[in-house]
Amino acid sequence: MHTTPSVHILLATYNGGKYIREQLDSLLAQTYPNISIYIRDDGSTDDTVSIIQDYIAGNTSSKKIVLLENGGVNLGCPASFYQILKECPPADYYAFCDQDDIWYPDKIKRAVKKLASVPQPERPCVYFCGYEYYTDTGEFLRHSPPQKASVSLTDVLYYTPASGFVIVFNETARQELILQVDPGRELHDRWLLRGAACFGTIISDPRRLATHIRHSDAVTAEDSSDSNLLCSFLKNEIGGTAMTDSKEDLAYFQNVFRHKLSASQQKTLSLFTAKNSFLRQIQKLFYPRRLRARLAGELAIRILFLIGKI
Known part of the structure; x- marks a missing residue:
């Protein structure tokens, strides 16, 4: 046993x-x-x-x-x-x-x-x-x-x-x-x-x-240089719905656990899930903490904040 x-x-x-x-x-x-x-x-x-x-x-x-x-x-x-x-x-x-x-x-x-x-x-x-x-x-x-x-x-x-x-x-x-x-x-x-x-x-x-x-049919730009990765991010995240979907998923998570989240967690989530305004765009653009591990991904998401995509 x-x-x-x-x-x-x-x-x-x-x-x-x-x-x-x-x-x-x-x-x-x-x-x-x-x-x-x-x-x-x-x-x-x-x-x-x-x-x-x-x-x-x-x-x-x-x-x-x-x-x-x-x-x-x-x-x-x-x-x-x-x-x-x-x-x-x-x-x-x-x-x-x-x-x-x-x-x-x-x-x-x-x-x-x-x-x-x-x-x-x-x-x-x-x-x-x-x-x-x-x-x-x-x-x-x-x-x-x-x-x-x-x-x-x-x-x-x-x-x-x-x-x-x-x-x-x-x-x-x-x-x-x-x-x-x-x-x-x-x-x-x-x-x-x-x-x-x-x-x-x-x-x-x-x-x-x-x-x-x-797999050979699934190798992407993520497996190569930061410059290629940045191009891939911009193409898929600006042109597609991936990031708006991610924002909706964050909002869903916040709603499911709304009674358990701390005040600071609620504040953080609300910044990234609430409807866009000029002030929120600026707050997200200059958010003081890094949000992604690779530089290309970080640059891409800051661009998305700048143009109001998310």
């Missing part, structure tokens, strides 16, 4: 047959012993489900693999992840998992050690680590950008310091930030990080413990 804290890995799949074997192998190779893997497929039309079933049938490790019923429903992301969280039994910790990344063997072990050391474990606690970008042909692209050791609400307003697949969180975060409220359409990583920044603890681990695969 395990005496170590339990960890549920939450794997959402969709047409990932080309990559999922390598990911499942990396999950089963985790050095941490008390792991269960809960998988929800979102209606794959390739061999993803049959591969998962083969792994379940041939699993000789101590780690349990469970394929949840999907009821023939395609939920998309992030709803498929939220559904797994609703259906899986309680655990001490939970880890989001994408179908096409690769985890290093001590990823979960290190996360549990860090989470177990927080001074207030009864509060929502979210851990994340660094990672590396590779192409699907094995070419190294870059490291994930370094993140602050201490992450506050300001750091997660218009920036997400961690992708879902490097996030591990406790049962309190699951209850208070997911099950007891409706996250709506917001991505699971952003929602958890904002919630933990306001009401709990965020652990930022610089150790790189996973490989994120950029």
Whole structure:
């Protein structure tokens, strides 16, 4: 019988047959012993489900693999992840998992050690680590950008310091930030990080413990220079609706937790969610704290404030 804290890995799949074997192998190779893997497929039309079933049938490790019923429903992301969280039994910790990344063997072990050391474990606690970008042909692209050791609400307003697949969180975060409220359409990583920044603890681990695969049809300007990244930001954020959507999502978060937010948190959120005025544009343009990790992203968002896009 395990005496170590339990960890549920939450794997959402969709047409990932080309990559999922390598990911499942990396999950089963985790050095941490008390792991269960809960998988929800979102209606794959390739061999993803049959591969998962083969792994379940041939699993000789101590780690349990469970394929949840999907009821023939395609939920998309992030709803498929939220559904797994609703259906899986309680655990001490939970880890989001994408179908096409690769985890290093001590990823979960290190996360549990860090989470177990927080001074207030009864509060929502979210851990994340660094990672590396590779192409699907094995070419190294870059490291994930370094993140602050201490992450506050300001750091997660218009920036997400961690992708879902490097996030591990406790049962309190699951209850208070997911099950007891409706996250709506917001991505699971952003929602958890904002919630933990306001009401709990965020652990930022610089150790790189996973490989994120950029597929050949998905490699973007984000994987190259700051100048290319700035051009990409300006094209997508000025020309598209991404940033107006982000502003709406911030307002939704503020409304959901309006009775729990402190006065200073309410003030910060209101500055970035209220209807634009000339004064607010100036206040946001000269906001004294940095809002994004990379210089190109920071320049882009200041331009958006200047022109009144958000």
